[in-house]
Amino acid sequence: MRRGGEWFRDLGVKNSGGTKLFSVSGHVEKPGNFEVPMGMPFKELLEMAGGVWKGRKLKAVIPGGSSVPVVPAETMLEANMDYDGLSEIGSAIGAGSVIVMDETTCMVSVLERLTYFYHEESCGQCTPCREGTGWLYRIVKRINNGTGTLEDLDTLLDVANRIEGHTICALGDAAAWPVQSFLKHYRHEFEAKIPALNPPD
């Protein structure tokens, strides 16, 4: 207050003034809340949180809370933590809840957890979200259990696309985005769990 708005804005970068609280969780040594200037490279933020735990390698990051698209490690390590920086890599700053995943993470399990969350959180008011979120969860769960089919992958993406943009509030979009991004970046992990694609030798 004493130093004025301009001073505060100049702490950050263009289009993303000031500082931002990031809540870093997941596979890091020192999870916690960090107030840092906007535009800080993700690498530095990761260091502040003590780096990936147990000396493991980074696999993926959800940079803005569970609803925003997931970003693979290679891209994330080059990115800066501000509005433009994250939108350039196809994700979003969202609520600033950074979820870090190490190399041992099963992306199918993560998506199962995320879709379950949205299935439970849907208020049930409008059709696509009420009906669609449960459907997403059940398909992912089935794939994760090893009983999915190849068509399930297409249906999964299509259901997400049919929720997105069709609901009353943004929860529908939030439920759809992770599905879309997980399939985009980690489709092979889903395929690996589908028996039809992996016949026993």
Added chain:
Amino acid sequence: MSTINIEVDGQTLEANPGQMLIEVTDQAGIHIPRFCYHPKLSIAANCRMCLVDVEKAPKPLPACATPVNDGMVVRTQSERARSAQNGTMEFLLINHPLDCPICDQGGECPLQDQSIEYGANASRYHENKRQVKNDDIGPLIATWMTRCIQCTRCVRFSEEIAGVMELGMVGRGEHSMIKTHPDGEATPDQVGAALCSSVNSEVSGNVIELCPVGALTARPSKYAARVWEMQNHAQISPHDCVGANLNVQTLRGEIIRAMVRENHQVNGYWLADRDRYGYESVYADTRLKRPMIKDQSGWREVGWETALRHAAAGLNTVKQRDGATKMGALANPSRTVEELFLLQKLMRVLGSDNVDHRLRQDDFRDDLLAPLYPGSELEIIQFESLDRVLLLGSNIRKEQPLLGVALRQAAVNNAASISAINMLDYDFHFPLANTHIVSPGDMVTSLANVAVAVSGITGVSLDADIQKRATDTNAQEQAIAASLLSGDAKNKAIIMGASALNHFEASALSAISAWICEQIGAKLVKLPEANSAGAWLAGCVPHRAEHGKEVAKTGLNAKAMLAKPLSAYLLYDLEPGLDASRSGEALSSLETADFVVQCAAFVSDEAMNYADVLLPIAHYTENSGTYINCEGRVQASRAAADPFGEARPGWKVLRVLGNYLELEGFDYIDLADVQDDYVLGDEQIVSQSGASVNDSPVKIDSKAIYRYVETPMYRLDASLRHAAALQQTMDTPTPAVGLNEKTLVGLGLAAGAEVSVRQGEIELKLLLELDNRLPDNQAFIPAGYAETSSLSGYEPITLEAG
């Protein structure tokens, strides 16, 4: 307001700014699929079926919730629109049972219909479907909640139109479901009453038609027929003076169900439950199937000829012995104009003007001054725009449920200030600005006091007769006058309901109301029973023949006919023990009479005692004819089925009885012939302000306990009393004695115990109930029940424990 232009599917449409897109496309006949939208309900936009492609919008928009703006370009069939609509349809169907073959909605199901156009032919959903437990929500509505698509139409209807919080959505997400309010009341015979409450609104049945799936369907007709097998018959509901339009549906000649027939001048999209379920009595076990006569050996069934010969002979004998004026005819006001016309004609040609339909009325002193018929100076569609209202002796919510709904709209949307002067503190579904509850003996005084206050505010000098009836105006009466005169309100009315019109000083109430209306620029609205307007215009009153034609000598009115026995009675679809407010007197007069002919649709226990001939007539659903509602609207009703058993349409029975009596002018070939004898136009109501305030007030003993009488809404006539489902609702309570707390304590009586009720010689036992809606010293004992039929009218009674 200047209009704007929008483009839909290449077509330019004119629209009013602020209109929702779906209203504009509906007007233009462009179909957009929908489930949750309804023109009379608030917008929920929750089903997402109406998504359309709007240029420049980043995503498809719901047509029901998107206001139009100038130059808007809409595509309802583009790839984006169709994919959104198909997507919604797929989502709706994944958890839907799709058990159309065993679903009562099949064939009239918007989900089924729209899934044909927007659904895929196979499901991609391989998971387990959701199951939802069914609740028993009362005798009128069957539930199958697994089929619910959560459109909330039923919830919005209950809250916004019926004005009750009876249905709601509980739970979240996939687990959300429609439930009744846990604190609501359960009907006495509801199964599993502990788990849920019932839906008790008097207009609840509308949710059946609003529900776009088979989640809520009509319970009495459950599984009885498929909609495509049924035929529609355009009928008019005879149960109140609204004259709601409905379709009675039949399967191979048998009546199955009734649904609304939209008429935006009268009932709009809605029906009262009484209109919808009244048909059910048509096949009650209690229908009178064959003519019967009573002779020395008791009752026996006979052929029509024997019965009619017997009836004519009996009536002729009385006429020759005692003269025609010792005979009287009484009719149910819910019958058609044609029947009522023929009944009075038959009596008058026989030589008697003793004919009436007003068995619940007590005061007939202004008959000669009365307009052509008691009715409403306001059209039904104008009720919604009222802004100042005085309800006088009216429980409009239960007496004319659809007018109650309209008045509620006036209160909610128009901020109408509504006051009431009533003898019972009714549970209205709209807020009252002033509630003045007075005992019957104080009604005239209270209204006169309001008139005094009106005169005080406006400076108009008060009518001297009214002055005589006034006392000191109290704060409430002052507030009622102030409310009626406040602001620059244009649409005002005084509405007189059943308990005002049946009051022992109805003529004074009517005259004072007319005076106030004149001073404040209000309309006088009288809401008499059923087809009363038709009965007046048919001449079914003792002082006038059809169309208000003068008669040589006024005959006896209903009260007089029943107060002292006549030699012969002709009862038309009536059980005076249940239909007359002075039922005890009526029964004893009928039992004393030499000869009683009863034309009836039902076997009546009381008639077995007093009648000599029973002639089975058509149930109202089996009857063709005309009804005239309170605004003077003439409406035709067509028989939906042939009369049950050997019953015959009422007009034919009266015609042939006329022949057997060898009366002139009974040679009608068909119903049109009868109508030609009596030409109906749109009847205009004439001014109601003719009556004067009678200055011989009825004396009330202020220390005595009086029996206050009203008839519950589903006990009003035989066709309702025999309608099974309506009889199981909360609106048909078990008869009891109600007293307020002070009176109860004063008498040293305890609620819940049996009391003996004494009126003169009559004694009966009833359960005592606490009823704080009543003023002091009033004992509410309903009419319309055999248990209370030996009592008569508003008279002093004594109550004793045990």
